[in-house]
Amino acid sequence: MGFNRTKYEAMRKKKRVEEIIHKFYEDDNNSRCAAGKKECITRKKIKKQKRYLLDSLKNLHQKFHNTSLMEIGYNYFCKLRPFWVVVPKLTDRDTCACVIHENINLKLGALKNANVLDFATYQTALETICCYRYSEKCLARTRQDCSLKILPYKEFDNSKDMAVKQWKHSKELIKDIKTKQDRYVTKYKKEICNSNLVI
Numbered sequence: 001m002g003f004n005r006t007k008y009e010a011m012r013k014k015k016r017v018e019e020i021i022h023k024f025y026e027d028d029n030n031s032r033c034a035a036g037k038k039e040c041i042t043r044k045k046i047k048k049q050k051r052y053l054l055d056s057l058k059n060l061h062q063k064f065h066n067t068s069l070m071e072i073g074y075n076y077f078c079k080l081r082p083f084w085v086v087v088p089k090l091t092d093r094d095t096c097a098c099v100i101h102e103n104i105n106l107k108l109g110a111l112k113n114a115n116v117l118d119f120a121t122y123q124t125a126l127e128t129i130c131c132y133r134y135s136e137k138c139l140a141r142t143r144q145d146c147s148l149k150i151l152p153y154k155e156f157d158n159s160k161d162m163a164v165k166q167w168k169h170s171k172e173l174i175k176d177i178k179t180k181q182d183r184y185v186t187k188y189k190k191e192i193c194n195s196n197l198v199i
Contacts, residue, residue: 021080048084161194
């Protein structure tokens with residue numbers, strides 16, 4: 001059987017695309033390495049330290065298009081996500097700072113419900129006050145073009161309270177079924193507190 005150059009070049013190109021997308025997923029701006037030494041994942045005898053995504057796959061796909069010359073469909077982009085780069089679950093929130101992001105969204109959602117803001121996500125907030133929300137200069141408020149931008153808001157009465165939901169965690173003492181020993185576990189719950197409109 002002769003050498004098939006076309007097939008070889010196609011496989012080589014596919015491998016290169018996979019490497020570029022893997023590198024994108026592993027960038028510290030897009031995912032964060034798990035802090036715990038035991039937070040590993042194994043597949044096909046390959047053991048890797050977990051990394052947690054810092055944004056939704058949809059937003060990361062858009063970011064990839066904005067920062068790369070490659071045209072990759074969303075489904076293929078998701079398919080090429082390395083198995084060790086995972087979407088954070090509630091129990092991972094403390095590790096990857098997702099609690100902070102989610103609590104910001106909950107506060108913005110409360111302000112939207114109070115008819116103070118027209119949006120309810122931190123992504124939209126960043127897009128409003130930044131020229132480009134993936135730029136470090138924009139995020140650090142050092143870029144001259146957008147450093148003075150503020151979030152547009154409507155008139156409000158700050159003497160009125162509003163209900164704000166927030167994720168909080170607490171430690172509870174339980175008895176381990178296997179070891180029969182007492183141990184502490186961290187549990188998350190969404191609490192509602194009253195706050196002024198300016199928070």
